[in-house]
Amino acid sequence: MSRxxxxxxxxxxxxxxxxxxxxxxxxxxxxxxxxGSGGLLHGIRQWVGEGGVEIEAxxxxxRAVRQLGTGRWHVVxxxxxxxxxxxxxxxxxxxxxATAAPRLIAVAAGPSMGLVLRAEKLGVLDxxxxxxxxxxxxxALRRARPITEAAVTLPVVEPHAVGQYALVGQSAAMLxxxxxxxxxxxxxxxxxxQGESGTGKEVVARAIHINGPVSSGPFVAVNCAAIPxxxxxxxxxxxxxxxxxxxVMRKIGRFEQAGGGTLFLDExxxxxxxxxxxxxRAVQEREIERVGGTDTIPVDVRLIAATxxxxxxxxxxxxxxxxxxxxxxxxxIRLPRLxxxxxxxxxxxxxxxxxxxxxxxxxxxxxxDRALELLRNxxxxxxxxELRNVIERAxxxxxDEVLRAEHLPEEFRGEEATLPDRPEGALLTLAEVEARHxxxxxxxxxxxxxxxxxxLGIHRNTLTRKMKEYGL
Amino acid sequence: xTPPLPPVRVEKALALLPEIEALGPLRALLVSISRPDxxxxxxxxxxxxxxxxxxxxxxxxxxxxxxxxxxxxxHLQTLYRAYVEALECQQRADGTGAVAAxxxxxxxxxxxxxxxxxxxxxxxxxxxxxALQDRRPEVESLRSLGELFLxxxxxxxxxxxxxxxxxxxxxxxxxxxxxxxxxGLGDAALAQSQWTGAQAWYARGLRLATAGxxxxxxxxxxxxxxxxxxxxxxxxxxxxxLRRARECxxxxxxxxEMAGLLNxxxxxxxxxxxxxxxxxxxxxxxAWLQRxxxxxxxxxxIRLNLAELHLEAGRFLDGEEEMRRAEQVAIAGNLPGRLAQxxxxxxxxxxxxxxxxxxxxxxxxxxLSRMLEPSPTTExxxxxxxxxxxxxxxxxxxxxxxxxxxxxxxxxxxxxxxxRRVEAELEKMTA
Numbered sequence: 001m002s003r004x005x006x007x008x009x010x011x012x013x014x015x016x017x018x019x020x021x022x023x024x025x026x027x028x029x030x031x032x033x034x035x036g037s038g039g040l041l042h043g044i045r046q047w048v049g050e051g052g053v054e055i056e057a058x059x060x061x062x063r064a065v066r067q068l069g070t071g072r073w074h075v076v077x078x079x080x081x082x083x084x085x086x087x088x089x090x091x092x093x094x095x096x097x098a099t100a101a102p103r104l105i106a107v108a109a110g111p112s113m114g115l116v117l118r119a120e121k122l123g124v125l126d127x128x129x130x131x132x133x134x135x136x137x138x139x140a141l142r143r144a145r146p147i148t149e150a151a152v153t154l155p156v157v158e159p160h161a162v163g164q165y166a167l168v169g170q171s172a173a174m175l176x177x178x179x180x181x182x183x184x185x186x187x188x189x190x191x192x193x194q195g196e197s198g199t200g201k202e203v204v205a206r207a208i209h210i211n212g213p214v215s216s217g218p219f220v221a222v223n224c225a226a227i228p229x230x231x232x233x234x235x236x237x238x239x240x241x242x243x244x245x246x247x248v249m250r251k252i253g254r255f256e257q258a259g260g261g262t263l264f265l266d267e268x269x270x271x272x273x274x275x276x277x278x279x280x281r282a283v284q285e286r287e288i289e290r291v292g293g294t295d296t297i298p299v300d301v302r303l304i305a306a307t308x309x310x311x312x313x314x315x316x317x318x319x320x321x322x323x324x325x326x327x328x329x330x331x332x333i334r335l336p337r338l339x340x341x342x343x344x345x346x347x348x349x350x351x352x353x354x355x356x357x358x359x360x361x362x363x364x365x366x367x368x369d370r371a372l373e374l375l376r377n378x379x380x381x382x383x384x385x386e387l388r389n390v391i392e393r394a395x396x397x398x399x400d401e402v403l404r405a406e407h408l409p410e411e412f413r414g415e416e417a418t419l420p421d422r423p424e425g426a427l428l429t430l431a432e433v434e435a436r437h438x439x440x441x442x443x444x445x446x447x448x449x450x451x452x453x454x455x456l457g458i459h460r461n462t463l464t465r466k467m468k469e470y471g472l
Numbered sequence: 473x474t475p476p477l478p479p480v481r482v483e484k485a486l487a488l489l490p491e492i493e494a495l496g497p498l499r500a501l502l503v504s505i506s507r508p509d510x511x512x513x514x515x516x517x518x519x520x521x522x523x524x525x526x527x528x529x530x531x532x533x534x535x536x537x538x539x540x541x542x543x544x545x546x547h548l549q550t551l552y553r554a555y556v557e558a559l560e561c562q563q564r565a566d567g568t569g570a571v572a573a574x575x576x577x578x579x580x581x582x583x584x585x586x587x588x589x590x591x592x593x594x595x596x597x598x599x600x601x602x603a604l605q606d607r608r609p610e611v612e613s614l615r616s617l618g619e620l621f622l623x624x625x626x627x628x629x630x631x632x633x634x635x636x637x638x639x640x641x642x643x644x645x646x647x648x649x650x651x652x653x654x655x656g657l658g659d660a661a662l663a664q665s666q667w668t669g670a671q672a673w674y675a676r677g678l679r680l681a682t683a684g685x686x687x688x689x690x691x692x693x694x695x696x697x698x699x700x701x702x703x704x705x706x707x708x709x710x711x712x713x714l715r716r717a718r719e720c721x722x723x724x725x726x727x728x729e730m731a732g733l734l735n736x737x738x739x740x741x742x743x744x745x746x747x748x749x750x751x752x753x754x755x756x757x758x759a760w761l762q763r764x765x766x767x768x769x770x771x772x773x774i775r776l777n778l779a780e781l782h783l784e785a786g787r788f789l790d791g792e793e794e795m796r797r798a799e800q801v802a803i804a805g806n807l808p809g810r811l812a813q814x815x816x817x818x819x820x821x822x823x824x825x826x827x828x829x830x831x832x833x834x835x836x837x838x839x840l841s842r843m844l845e846p847s848p849t850t851e852x853x854x855x856x857x858x859x860x861x862x863x864x865x866x867x868x869x870x871x872x873x874x875x876x877x878x879x880x881x882x883x884x885x886x887x888x889x890x891x892r893r894v895e896a897e898l899e900k901m902t903a
Contacts, residue, residue, distance in 0.1 A: 062759040069752040090762045097755045197515035226520035248873045266516050382514025451476035
């Protein structure tokens with residue numbers, strides 16, 4: 001198998017920084033005239049002076065949307081109404097569709113900690129409390145100004161092509177994977193690919209198929225978790241006409257479609273035990289029966305299965321058949337998380353940037369230090385799939401040849417945000433830390449209060465009280 | 473410490489719930505609190521996530537049950553109070569008041585999607601109104617029934633009620649009633665692709681509204697004429713009507729009407745091949761909606777139009793994001809019919825990407841269009857797109873079967889225009 005060869009190295013010299021310091025900062029202040037905002041617009045005009053800032057006002061969201069459509073804006077200062085939460089969601093949604101994605105400074109009367117945390121998650125630059133203080137506003141504005149960013153040239157990556165996909169990376173963990181793929185591909189052994197979501201299980205399966213003895217046959221992929229349970233059996237094994245309501249004609253299932261090739265069963269852990277038994281029979285006896293049919297049909301397929309779950313754990317819980325596990329895991333390939341792949345992040349970023357730049361007709365050759373740092377610090381729950389998504393979006397919004405932090409999703413930039421009424425760089429208060437931690441635990445437990453309280457080691461009533469107190 | 477149990481999938485949760493009307497609010501609550509499984513968001517099945525694959529925590533459902541009870545109690549209170557009010561009016565020999573109370577109860581039923589119950593209230597209101605000397609309440613009852621029949625897709629029946637309402641309104645010099653009846657007749661004709669009829673009714677309504685000088689009514693009829701012109705592909709005329717409608721609504725600061733109007737404006741711009749302007753109009757429509765009383769149905773419509781615009785431009789990522797937002801709104805607002813439309817569009821998107829697994833969206837859409845108040849029109853729309861999806865993937869036999877099913881469904885509701893459209897597709901496939 002050919003290796004990934006980056007022609008540039010991560011330590012390439014920085015690209016020329018752009019000169020944006022002189023650019024006029026355009027601010028649209030919405031709902032800031034008189035009324036509940038206490039004449040905020042007047043204050044803003046005085047605070048920013050005249051140099052390098054252009055301010056316009058709009059009375060409300062609809063009129064602001066019309067103004068946003070007339071050109072490039074850098075900052076929107078929006079005074080939220082009585083339903084601040086709702087207003088915030090509308091604003092974030094609106095700005096997502098605006099040209100050049102301006103940043104939002106939200107202003108609210110007595111914002112709750114919950115509102116601030118939600119705003120932070122949504123990538124809002126800052127939430128200021130009414131009446132707005134000059135220093136708070138100017139601090140928020142400073143962070144909105146485009147800054148000079150050093151950039152590194154993106155290396156040219158020659159991936160190992162797998163059809164329309166590619167294997168990219170040269171970390172030690174990935175080299176192990178390549179070696180294992182190279183060893184197993186020439187055989188017809190059943191393979192189980194295990195790895196978190198987005199680590200590239202299907203790409204590895206395709207690589208095995210392409211480099212294997214049945215490469216001239218079809219590669220048929222079935223996502224077991226995507227298909228409704230009541231349809232999965234007929235999807236896999238096919239059905240005869242009239243087998244059930246809606247079976248208007250005979251259907252050839254994926255096992256038969258994959259004849260002489262490879263059948264890739266993705267997210268296999270999501271299959272019911274009854275269906276697992278039928279898969280086991282198909283694997284053991286190399287024959288199937290269509291739903292509603294009586295004939296036994298021989299099938300000649302190479303089977304590759306994949307899962308993002310711990311199947312041994314599922315076996316212990318009685319949700320996965322042990323005999324099927326051992327049939328599938330003749331060879332087990334474990335894929336590393338993106339976080340374990342070190343500088344592969346830069347190679348993958350470069351690969352995706354080049355790919356999407358070609359697709360969208362852009363010329364992007366470098367990435368700013370800050371953008372790269374944000375990418376490196378991100379948790380990447382969705383691994384390479386998430387990175388690919390982020391880069392595609394960034395390439396779409398990029399306007400010159402450097403990919404910058406401002407092109408990354410709001411939530412990435414939100415990670416830089418600070419809480420209001422607190423001088424820059426100051427440490428968090430105990431209440432702020434507590435509110436953030438509760439928010440994290442609630443997200444982890446899918447908002448199950450009982451489970452969250454158990455993790456936090458407090459009574460559920462205490463948790464409910466704290467949630468109310470912080471406006472979570 | 474025992475880890476929390478995984479959530480139950482909605483498809484399994486709904487399978488446990490019998491299709492009983494009394495459980496409607498519980499079903500709505502279950503759907504609205506369902507969440508995508510965090511683990512599946514980035515998994516390879518993530519892009520195919522539908523309502524059935526979302527998860528629900530029984531504990532959360534139990535905790536939120538008082539919400540469902542509150543909705544039920546509030547609704548029943550509205551109905552009971554309306555009835556008692558009608559009774560008191562009867563006692564005072566105030567027939568007009570009694571009819572108004574009964575019609576109000578019907579509107580309440582319509583708001584929660586109980587259309588057959590709404591009809592029962594309107595029928596009683598109509599019966600009571602027919603015995604009155606003042607015939608305006610009868611106009612109101614007939615109008616409510618007409619609108620209900622249009623909602624049910626029974627256009628001829630709707631038109632019959634509006635005709636009666638118009639005749640009485642004109643005889644009674646009830647201008648508001650006459651304008652509304654004209655608009656209803658126009659809507660019925662439009663829904664059946666009878667352009668000339670629709671034009672005549674809207675124009676007549678507009679003449680009456682102009683004489684009365686009510687800007688909001690004038691605006692509504694101008695918008696209706698704009699919608700009609702757009703269907704007839706008379707795009708310049710449509711633009712003119714919409715511009716005049718906008719002037720009327722802007723002067724009255726009518727947020728909801730502005731949102732609807734801008735949505736039509738967006739569709740017109742898209743038809744004119746101006747995606748940038750279309751996108752701007754849709755975005756502005758959404759912004760107006762924020763100022764109006766929450767209308768989840770209209771929000772879903774606008775977001776779907778925006779998504780379709782992205783789809784046409786090949787911006788699949790943006791299109792999908794907008795569809796997912798529409799999905800959130802439809803789930804929170806308990807709009808299963810609209811969810812069916814959203815999933816149909818998602819299936820269409822996958823078809824464009826030649827992604828066979830996209831069929832899961834159509835299957836979910838069919839299921840949703842059959843839930844509770846089944847809508848043959850929605851189901852037919854799903855089958856049309858499902859057929860086109862299969863055709864795109866080269867599965868012609870299946871494509872034909874789905875299109876034939878759509879033709880059958882359109883035939884059953886008397887929708888000749890859409891039936892012809894499907895027949896044309898079938899002919900194209902044979903050729």
